[in-house]
Amino acid sequence: MRYTQSGLPANAVTHGSCGGWWTGLGRSHCASCHETFSGESAAGRHRVGAHGVDRRCMDPATVGLVARPMPFGTLWSWPAPEVALSALRGGAVAS
Ligand SMILES: [Zn+2]
Numbered sequence: 014m015r016y017t018q019s020g021l022p023a024n025a026v027t028h029g030s031c032g033g034w035w036t037g038l039g040r041s042h043c044a045s046c047h048e049t050f051s052g053e054s055a056a057g058r059h060r061v062g063a064h065g066v067d068r069r070c071m072d073p074a075t076v077g078l079v080a081r082p083m084p085f086g087t088l089w090s091w092p093a094p095e096v097a098l099s100a101l102r103g104g105a106v107a108s
Pocket residue numbers: 043044045046047048059070071
């Protein structure tokens with residue numbers, strides 16, 4: 014892995030507001046609570062309430078998301094997506 018002068022991986026995405034960073038295509042970083050999610054669907058899961066009324070963030074752990082330790086911190090994602098996808102395809106889980 015290549016690193017930039019700032020010490021971050023060359024493919025890191027940074028958020029200036031909080032100084033957070035992450036890597037990976039399709040990640041979703043919340044501009045309100047600054048948690049990083051595996052994707053749009055996972056991020057949407059922690060946002061509740063009506064737009065412009067009481068739209069707010071939930072603690073990701075309370076809405077069924079799982080914290081995965083990553084080099085950049087916590088990545089919130091769906092529980093065991095690989096297993097779920099494999100089940101959808103009707104195939105056995107490779108081990
Ligand atoms: Zn949030």
